[in-house]
Amino acid sequence: MKNISVAIIGGGHAGMTAAISARLQGAQVTVFEAAPKGLRGGNSSLTKNIRFPYSDSVELFYYLGQAERKDPELVRRAAPYTKEQYLRDWLGISGDGVDEALVSSIISDGDKAMRWLRRIGHQWTPTSSCLEGALPLDLHGGGAAMQHHNFTIAEKLGIEFRYATKIETLRRSAAGWTVARGRTSRRFNAVVIASGGFQANQQEISRALGSSWEGVRLRGVRYNDGTVSRSVHAIGAAKAGNWTGCHAVPYAYDAPPYRLPGQIAEAQAATRYMYPLGVMVNRNGQRFVDERSAVGNLTYAKLGRSILEQPGKWALQVFAGNEIGKLHEGYRKDSTVVHGDSLEDLEASFGLPRYSLTRAFADAIQESASLKHWGLSYGSTMPPFLGLKVACGLTFTFGGLQVDRQANILDEDGQKIPGLFAAGEAVGGIFSENYPGGAGLLAGTVLGLRAGFGCNTVL
Incomplete structure (x- = not known):
């Protein structure tokens, strides 16, 4: 059996999905998280719901927790939300700068990703929102409970965590890749970049979005500053998406x-x-x-x-x-x-x-x-x-790394960089001018699963 070592850079939902996916297939996984353990979870821990396609209320019922299943009327009134409608919503508001093939593939696997989340224990509850068009289900306990469950599963699986460890550089090595912080480095066969956008880097925000954005409040955590992505771009990774766009x-x-x-x-x-x-x-x-x-x-x-x-x-x-x-x-x-x-x-x-x-x-x-x-x-x-x-x-930035539909990071010639993957807000080309609420978590789940699977094929 191949003994593959995988580094996940970033402990948000996309990174944790990739970590769990890779570990379930036998890889030795280490998660590097810039935040200390007591502040782990990233922006994912502050979210509320996930937008996914579903055929009817019976499908929604499957995702409910045991307490909510006692009252099927809670979701019986929900109209179907097809993959075709989801794609129309996404492309209709996101602008011209999105990778339509990538977005379509994310939605296409949305139901599979949701069932995977349910199988590993995630649960939902009927929404409490009174607004027209609100998503029918919210994460049970919100993003904080989702992330707590992700970390609990990962720890039981024996995934290693390195907290308060901000990876600064990434370089090729004989075994695959070396990740480094200062003079400390480790080698891995594969790496998943899931370290978010650059919204916490005031200098980069002012350069990309304009000086009017100086001092804008962050809705999320202060750790997503784009350091790792810049290191990956420096070794030839292509940029994608709207670098002046943001949520x-x-x-x-x-x-x-x-x-x-x-x-x-x-x-x-x-x-x-x-x-x-x-x-x-x-x-x-x-x-x-x-x-x-x-x-x-x-x-x-x-x-x-x-x-x-x-x-x-x-x-x-x-x-x-x-x-x-x-x-x-x-x-x-x-x-x-x-x-x-x-x-x-x-x-x-x-x-x-x-x-x-x-x-x-x-x-x-x-x-x-x-x-x-x-x-x-x-x-x-x-x-x-x-x-x-x-x-x-300001929630997150839209510009990021270019990936193919299997979450492989691509170089400037459009060729995949072996052993290098990305998921979550570090990926560009998913959103451009706007964002359909809840779509980011689905994209992070789908690409995280693909990245975790891909890591186990590098040897």
């Missing part, structure tokens, strides 16, 4: 500069995705987006950039009447929240031009009626009113 969302104005992996409750409380229930204006009282142009999980990931482009780099979300009761607790506890009995009260509190909010609601209601958008009606302007400031939250 950036409406986010709490009073949020800290970054999150820690254990802060899933705080991370979810800081999301400001309820904008389809109201209006969003800049400090001049002007709407700058159509809040209901599509369901929220197909628009939210591009709105952070739109907010950043507004005067002062902030916006105002305003809600009225019964819609206020639908807002999650993070909204109500926000330090910038203002309540009012009239829109004029909110205009005065936030220094907006008089009647600007009245005009914003009137325009939004007219759009909803003429374009048959779901959402606002004339009843949506009944008091009371609630307004709060929102900012841009």
Whole structure:
């Protein structure tokens, strides 16, 4: 039996999927994680759900935990979400810079990847979201529980972990590859790059996205700075995707500069995705987006950039009447929240031009009626009113390594680099201008599985 050694650089969900997959096939696996053990998990630990194709509610029922299976009505109302519809959604909003063949192959294997996750013990629960188009299932316990389960499985399988170990360079060696940090190095037959994007590197962000992004809050962890990917590019790996693109969302104005992996409750409380229930204006009282142009999980990931482009780099979300009761607790506890009995009260509190909010609601209601958008009606302007400031939250960058459909990293001539794979946010060409909510975890799972399998074929 071949004794293959594999290095996984990055302990997010994609990396852990690759590690478990490679280990189950007999490889000796070491995971290098930049964070200390107490802060392991990466951005994956802060997520909530995964977008996947399914044929009917019976299939959804399979993914539920035992407690949720007692009430099949919880998922009976979910409409099918076919692979064809998934692909249309993904390509329809992502722009021209995506690798269509790679995206199509990810969706094609989405059901297989989901069944693999279920077989190793992951569970889901019906969503609690009230928004139109919400994904029908959430991860049971969110991303934190998902990652805890991944690490538990990996430890039982005997996978080695090297925490607080930021790999800095990667170079070819006689055995395959040498990964190094300073003067310390180790050799492996195969390596999987799963170290995320470069969003935590302020210099790189300013260079790629522009100086306006300086100081933007990170929705996730501070460890994804692109160091490993730069080392791989230096030895000839090709770049892919939109290097000026990113996942950036409406986010709490009073949020800290970054999150820690254990802060899933705080991370979810800081999301400001309820904008389809109201209006969003800049400090001049002007709407700058159509809040209901599509369901929220197909628009939210591009709105952070739109907010950043507004005067002062902030916006105002305003809600009225019964819609206020639908807002999650993070909204109500926000330090910038203002309540009012009239829109004029909110205009005065936030220094907006008089009647600007009245005009914003009137325009939004007219759009909803003429374009048959779901959402606002004339009843949506009944008091009371609630307004709060929102900012841009940067999640991850879209540019990355070029891979083929088997997760092999390619060189600038389009040839695979033997023994070198990538998965997760380190891969470019998956998203370009926008992002369908939950798609990143599916891409990470599929490419992680392929990378783990590929590692066992290098000898």
